[in-house]
Amino acid sequence: MPLQNWISHLMRNKNDSSDINPKSFTWKAALIGAAIIGIISYLCPIIEQYEWEIDYTIPAPPVSVMFFFFLVVIINALLHKSSARLSLNLSELLLIYAMTMVGAPLCSFGLVQFLIPTMVGPIHFATAENMRTGLLRKHSGVRIFCVISPIGLVRGIRA
Amino acid sequence: MIDGFYTGGWDDIPWGAWIKPLLIWCVFALVLYFVLLCICAMIRKQWVERERLTFRILETPLAMAEEPKSGYSLNSFFRNKMTWIGFSMCIFC
Numbered sequence: 185m186p187l188q189n190w191i192s193h194l195m196r197n198k199n200d201s202s203d204i205n206p207k208s209f210t211w212k213a214a215l216i217g218a219a220i221i222g223i224i225s226y227l228c229p230i231i232e233q234y235e236w237e238i239d240y241t242i243p244a245p246p247v248s249v250m251f252f253f254f255l256v257v258i259i260n261a262l263l264h265k266s267s268a269r270l271s272l273n274l275s276e277l278l279l280i281y282a283m284t285m286v287g288a289p290l291c292s293f294g295l296v297q298f299l300i301p302t303m304v305g306p307i308h309f310a311t312a313e314n315m316r317t318g319l320l321r322k323h324s325g326v327r328i329f330c331v332i333s334p335i336g337l338v339r340g341i342r343a
Numbered sequence: 344m345i346d347g348f349y350t351g352g353w354d355d356i357p358w359g360a361w362i363k364p365l366l367i368w369c370v371f372a373l374v375l376y377f378v379l380l381c382i383c384a385m386i387r388k389q390w391v392e393r394e395r396l397t398f399r400i401l402e403t404p405l406a407m408a409e410e411p412k413s414g415y416s417l418n419s420f421f422r423n424k425m426t427w428i429g430f431s432m433c434i435f436c
Contacts (some may be wrong), residue, residue, distance in 0.1 A: 255405045277408040
């Protein structure tokens with residue numbers, strides 16, 4: 185399903201018939217997501233700090249999240265054949281994905297190389313063409329906090 | 344505590360030494376995600392309604408979690424041979 189259709193589904197009235205379950209938060213999905221975050225938090229420092237093998241969570245999207253989500257979906261498909269009641273629906277699967285995507289960068293270099301720089305992305309790439317400059321201008325406090333002002337840049341160069 | 348990392352002298356994790364940095368990092372993470380949520384609230388309309396970004400980072404999980412067609416146990420993503428070739432390359436190579 186294209187993402188725009190999915191967002192439209194979420195924005196619909198809850199009484200409207202939809203193929204996506206509006207009850208996206210369930211404890212079953214939250215526990216599975218928390219367990220995966222625990223596994224990733226254990227593996228990431230070992231792989232990144234000790235083994236120095238791969239950048240486990242730095243690339244976007246994080247490799248570890250995709251890998252574990254892949255496994256969860258495969259197990260869920262097998263579980264769905266045996267017991268549909270125990271299997272997870274689309275909303276629960278996306279909750280697990282969102283939880284792990286949020287939790288994975290915290291325990292690795294992804295925190296400083298991927299997550300924190302994301303904050304300034306919309307402002308850094310603001311141009312007159314995409315009209316983000318005007319959007320962010322009214323939040324002048326954020327603009328000053330996130331980017332170097334031209335005056336500050338000149339002062340830095342002269343220093 | 345640093346000596347223990349080099350000499351391996353720790354039998355148990357010294358939680359007493361870790362609790363303060365852990366709490367500080369938890370507060371930092373909460374503030375970080377709060378800031379990210381605020382930025383999302385600021386730019387949501389621009390990205391979703393005006394620029395109509397496709398959010399590619401969500402395309403793959405949506406394709407993975409798609410309901411299979413009737414008569415099939417796996418959806419089209421997992422029935423694609425290229426998926427399993429790519430998965431095998433990552434796992435076995």
